[in-house]
Amino acid sequence: MKNNQNVQILTEGAMMVALAVVLSVVSDLIGLKMPQSGSVSLSTLPIVIFALRRGSLSGALVGLTYGIINLLIDGFYHWGSIFFDYVIPFTLVGFLSGLFSKKAQEGLIWYTILAALVSGLARYLCHSFSGVIFFSDYVPEGMTAFYYSFIVYNAPYMLINTALNLVILLLVQKRLITINSRVV
Template sequence: MKQLSLVAVIEIAIFAAISLILDLLISFKISSAISISFAMVPVMLIAFRWGVKGGTIAGLLWGILQLIIEPSTIGFFIQPVMEYIIAFACIGFTGLYARSVQKHAKEGNRPKLIASIVAGVFIGSVARYIWHFIAGVIFWGKYAPKGQSAFVYSLISNGVSMLGSFVLCAIILSLIIPTSARLVLRRA
C-alpha cells in the first residue's frame, strides 16, 4: 500500500484540527439529541484530495481529538469507540469519489463535479451516521420519549442530524470546490 507523503500527513492533521474547531464553535443544536454542523467539510475536502485513506485518517484524528476535548463515559469503552473513533473515521468514505471529483475539477465540468461532490458527501455522511444510529439504539434509547422505541428515536434524531449535516456540507463543498479546484487537486 502506498504511503502518504509528508504534505498529505500535514494537511490531514491541520484539517482534522479545523474540523474540531468548527464543531466546537459552530454547531446548530436543535435538541439535546439533534445537532447539525458543517464540521465534516475539512475532513471531506481531505478525502476528496487524498482519497479514502487520507479522509479516514483525518476523521479518525478528529474523533480522537473530540474524545480528548469532550470525553464520553456512556457505555464505557464501546460507545466512545463507536461514536468517535469508528464513526468519524467513516467520513473518509467520501474519498470513494475522490478520482471523480478531481477529474471533473480538472476538466471544469461543473454539473458532473457537483454530482460527484454530492454523492461523495452523501456516502461519507451515511457511513458516519450508521454508527451513530447503532449507538443511539444501544446506548441512547433509554432517553426516547415515553412510548417511542429506541430504534425510532435513534432513526429520527440521527436521521435529522445526518440529513441536515449532509445538506449543509454538500452545499458548502459544491460552492467551494468548483471555484477553487486546487483544494482537491494535489501536487505531492
C-alpha cells in the same frame, strides 16, 4: 520528492483536523449541541474535502484522528459510544469520501455529491445504531428505540449536517479542482 509529498499530506491533514475541531467547538459554543451529544456542525466538511483531495487511506486517518480528539473534548456517555459515535463514524467519513476522490478531481460533480451523501449516511447510521444499542434508556415512553434514535434524535441534525456539507462542497468544487491540479 516522495518525502516532501508525505510532509505536505501530513501537514494538510493536521490543518484539516484542527479546522474540524474548531468548527465543532464553535457549533457547541453557539448552542447547536444535542442533549446526549451530536450537533449541527460543519466539522466533517474538512475531513470530506481532505479525503476528496488525498484519497481513502489518508482520509480515514484524518477522520480517525478527528474522532479521537472530538471524543477527548466531548467525553463519552457510554463505552460503546467511543466506537459508534467517534472512532467508526469519522473514520468512515474520511474513508468513504476518499473512494470518490479520483472522479471528483476530474470534475465529475456527481462523485462529489456521492461523497457527501454516502459519508453522511454512514455517520448517521453509526450514531443511530449507537442510540438503539447503548442509549435506549433515554427513549421517551411510547416510542421505540429505533424510531427515537433514527428519526427523532439523529435524523434532524444529520440531515442538516449532510445538506450543509453538500451545498458547500458544490460551491467550492471548481476551486478544489484548481487546487488539486497544483498539488505536488
